[in-house]
Amino acid sequence: MVRVxxxxxxxxxxxxxxxxxxDVDVLFAAGDLPWDYLELLADLLAVPAVFVPGxxxxxxxxxxxxxxxxxxxxxxxxxxxxxxxxxxxxxxxNDGPHQYTQEEYRARTRRLVAEGRGGVxxxxxxxxxxxxxxxxxxxHRGIDALHDxxxxxxxxxxxxxxxxxxxxxxxxxxxxNTTVLNVIPWTVLEVEPRDAGPAAPPSDDxxxxxxxxxx
Numbered sequence: 001m002v003r004v005x006x007x008x009x010x011x012x013x014x015x016x017x018x019x020x021x022x023d024v025d026v027l028f029a030a031g032d033l034p035w036d037y038l039e040l041l042a043d044l045l046a047v048p049a050v051f052v053p054g055x056x057x058x059x060x061x062x063x064x065x066x067x068x069x070x071x072x073x074x075x076x077x078x079x080x081x082x083x084x085x086x087x088x089x090x091x092x093x094n095d096g097p098h099q100y101t102q103e104e105y106r107a108r109t110r111r112l113v114a115e116g117r118g119g120v121x122x123x124x125x126x127x128x129x130x131x132x133x134x135x136x137x138x139x140h141r142g143i144d145a146l147h148d149x150x151x152x153x154x155x156x157x158x159x160x161x162x163x164x165x166x167x168x169x170x171x172x173x174x175x176x177n178t179t180v181l182n183v184i185p186w187t188v189l190e191v192e193p194r195d196a197g198p199a200a201p202p203s204d205d206x207x208x209x210x211x212x213x214x215x
Contacts, residue, residue: 002080002191004028005045008126008161009054010185011037019044022188026080027069030161030183031088031098031126032056035066042068048079052088054126054161059097072124074108076116081193083120085112085153087146090127090162093138098126102144109145113152121194123155123178127162132173132180135163150178157191159183 005022008030012018019041026047029038031054042049051069058064065071070079072086087108089098100108127143128134129150134142140163150158158180163170170182181187 002026002082002121002193004122004189004191005041005186006030006124006159006181006183006189007033007038007041007186008184009033009164012185015186016040016044024188026050026082028084028122028124028159028183029066029069030054030124030159032161038066039068042066050077050079050084050086050124052086052124052126053098054088055090055096055098057088057098074112076112076120082122082191083116083194084122084124085116085120085149085155087112087123087125087143087149090139091141091143093141105143106145106148109143109149113149116153119154119194121156121191123149123153123158125158125160128160128180128182129158129175132175133160133163133170133182147175150175154178156194157181157189159187 003024004026005024006028009032027045027049029051049069050072051065052073063071072084073088076085092099092101129146130142130144155178158178161184173180
C-alpha cells in the first residue's frame with residue numbers, strides 16, 4: 001500500500017505544522033499552488049513528488065516543476081512503486097498559460113495513453129473529465145478526452161483539482177473501476193499498486209483536514 005498526499009489549488013494555512021505529522025510515501029501536486037508552498041511541503045516530507053501544472057501556474061517549459069518535483073505533464077512516471085500518468089492545464093477559455101482546446105487535449109491524451117500502455121495506478125490532472133465533477137462555466141469545463149484516458153489507462157484513481165469546493169466536500173465519482181477524486185485543498189489516501197489488489201478509500205485524516213480548512 002502506498003500512502004499519498006495530494007494537493008491542489010488552495011493552501012492549507014496550518015500545512016507546515018500538520019505535514020510534520022503525516023506519514024506518506026509520495027506527494028502529488030495537481031496545480032495552481034505557489035511553488036514555494038509546494039517546495040516547503042516536499043522539503044518537510046522528504047518523499048518523491050510529482051507535479052502537473054494548473055492554468056494559473058507559470059508559463060514555463062513543458063517539463064518545468066517546483067524544486068523537488070518531477071513533472072508528469074503529458075508523461076507517465078514511476079514513483080514510490082506507482083505508475084502515474086499526468087496531464088496539466090485546463091480547457092482554453094482565454095489566452096492564459098497551460099490552456100488547450102478540446103482537440104489539443106485529444107491529441108495529448110492519445111500520446112499519453114500510448115505511453116502508458118499496460119495501465120497506470122493514478123491519473124493525475126488539473127482538470128476533471130467532462131461531466132465528472134466539472135462545472136458549466138467556460139473556465140471550469142471538463143476535458144472530453146479524459147474519458148479516453150480513463151478507459152485506456154484504467155487507473156485505480158483519477159486525482160484532480162481546478163473545481164474549488166469553497167468549504168464544501170466534493171463528492172467522489174466512479175467511472176468504470178476508477179475512483180475520481182477532487183483533492184482540493186489536500187487529501188491523504190492509500191493507493192494499492194495495480195498488481196496488489198483493490199484500492200482503499202480516502203483516510204479519515206483527509207476528512208479532518210478538509211473540514212478544518214472549510215471553517
